[in-house]
Amino acid sequence: MAMGRFAEPKMGFVVLLLWFMSGVAGAEYMAYKDPKQEVDARIKDLMDRMTLEEKIGQMTQIERKVATFDVMKQYFIGSVLSGGGSVPCPKASAEDWVKMVNEIQKGALSTRLGIPMIYGIDAIHGHNNAYNATIFPHNIGLGVTRDAELVKRIGAATALEVRATGIPYAFAPCIAVCRDPRWGRCYESYSEDHKIVQMMTEIIPGLQGDPPANSMGVPFVAGKTKVAACAKHFVGDGGTVKGIDESNTVIDLNELLSIHMPAYYDSIRKGVATVMVSYSSWNGHKMHANRDLVTGFLKDKLEFEGFVISDWQGIDKITDPPHSNYSYSVQAAVLAGIDMVMVPENYTEFINDLSSLVKNKVIPMSRIDDAVERILKVKFVMGLFENPMADFSLANQLGSQEHRELAREAVRKSAVLLKNGKSDNQPLLPLPKKAAKILVAGSHAHNLGYQCGGWTIQWQGVAGNDLTTGTTILTAVKNTVDPSTQVVYESDPDASFVNSNNFSYAIVVVGEVPYAEMWGDSSNLTIKEPGGSTIGKVCGAVRCAVVVISGRPVVLEPYVAEMDALVAAWLPGSEGQGVADVLFGDYGFSGKLARTWFKSVDQLPMNVGDAHYDPLFPFGFGLITSGSI
Secondary structure, eight states: OHHHHHHSOOHHHHHHHHHHHHHHHTSOOOGGGOTTSOHHHHHHHHHHHOOHHHHHHHTEEEEGGGOOHHHHHHHTOOEEEEOTTOOSSTTOOHHHHHHHHHHHHHHHHTSSSOOOOEEEEOOSSBSTTSTTOOBOOOHHHHHHHTOHHHHHHHHHHHHHHHHHTTOOEEOOOBOOOOOOTTSTTGGGSSOSSHHHHHHHTTHHHHHHOOOOTTOTTOOOOOSTTOOBOEEEEETTGGGOGGGOTTOEEOOOHHHIIIIISHHHHHHHHTTOOEEEEOSSEETTEEGGGOHIIIIIIIIIISOOOSEEEOOTTTGGGGSSSTTTTHHHHHHHHHHHTOOBEEOOSOHHHHHHHHHHHHHTTSSOHHHHHHHHHHHHHHHHHTTTTTOOSOOSTTGGGTTOHHHHHHHHHHHHHHOEEEEEOOTTSOOOOSOOSOOSEEEEESTTTTOHHHHHOSSBSBTTOOOSSSSSOOBOHHHHHHHHSOTTOEEEEESSOOHHHHHHTTOSEEEEEEEOOOOOTTTTOOSSOOOOTTHHHHHHHHHTTSOEEEEEEOSSOOOOHHHHTTOSEEEEEEOOOSBTHHHHHHHTTSSOOOOOOSSOBOSOGGGOSOOTTOTTOOOSBOTTOOBOOOOOO
16 A cells, blocks of 8 residues: 555655756766776866866965965865974874874865865885884985885885875985985985986885886876875986085086986886976076976976976075076976976965966966876876875874884895904904993984984984884894893993993994985085094994994094994984894895995095095995894
């Protein structure tokens, strides 16, 4: 009976049902929202719907501090970033990050077309801005390993930790070929040899996933556990005169293409999603305004289909003094081929100037369309339209034990044994775990911040042990020696203390203090005081192994004769246990220098193959030991 009555509904219900169905049938179909459509079709459909204001919004990247819900909605902002040290709150958890990113994303999704923003961050040796993240060795150490498979695994682990905080885009890797260690970013470079840098671009499929075969130039990101990568800084950033940051690389085209360009070819072949332009100049021509290289070579010659992004306020520096003619800078940068501009805070001036330049036909609409199509392609390819909101499902990946073990492996493989034994006695390493009493000395022995270096929690890095979670070298030594061995720690012991304690041997850990770009440029390349005197006092009284923590080769020749053993540990990151692994022989030393170690700064620049090549330790040098594990 009930079915019979339902089968003969009243006329009012029929009219209501027909009205509802006609509304559904008449709803506009939006191809860009349909994941079954080809990416190019989705891009075209969306582009056809967009106003100039919406397109310019996509080209604008702003800092999270100014990225309110209303700003995202009003200006159709396409991207947001965290600068160095820019975090939701001190010691933010993965959940804190996810909540912040999602709140910003809600603003983007509230716009007329609901185009998701893409959030980017400098994750250059792990997720280095995030508290409790695994901090991997800086690139200068990874180049030593010459282990592309290891670097790919590090990329995959980094992607998981970045995604754990709700972020889908990492400004990595730096594929600079550092030709002068006086440059403050030299530790971001894998090697002075472009072949090693090319090898290390294997981090890109680690970050993004393995691209399909025969997809040269097409950006590729394999879903929610991977991130869009960024090859930087295009091009020649590691070749500036005297290593001065943001300065001028003075070389001919052949040298530019043969030394600094090859790794970009490899990166594009591996599907890198984005490329960041360098602050530096090439023969006096600012890279941020170099159309021949950005458009002519990168986009046209190498057929790169992802998007090109500026560096932080990079377009401001096209003029001298910076920002003195901002409208011209916007014009020069966009016409050069930059697609997304890292403003990062003065976004209204950028948007207004770019709008005016387009409306006055100084910048053609075709250039705007090219930029936005590239940005949208990356967003579609990585699934951002289908999954714009982050969740907490990967929170346990941040600083996971598996990733810390991987970092520890990288630390021991990146250490280089430069000396082991004086001419009159036996090798010191591996050190015996069982001894009556040993001394651990030096300013860097128990300082996690020094161990991690720049671009860790803060832009320029932080000293001390409260910045994040990790294991200092002192702690690692205590973890490794026999329980009966007494470990005495003195940062800078006086000579009488060393002489009167009958130490079996000593480990001295010294080096550079944290720094990043600009502040890191150095004309003298000396270790932090009292490092030299600590070496003298300790190594003059007891057999000693010196471990150098640095972002580049530093002046060591005056001290080497006093040492029984010398280890270059570079900037090993949070897992200092990897240093103890090789000091005590659980694993053998296998690292080979990926940079020439000079005798004197007067020799610089000096790279393998130069006519005046006379190093303290040559490129490729490294003593080998066997391990017990």
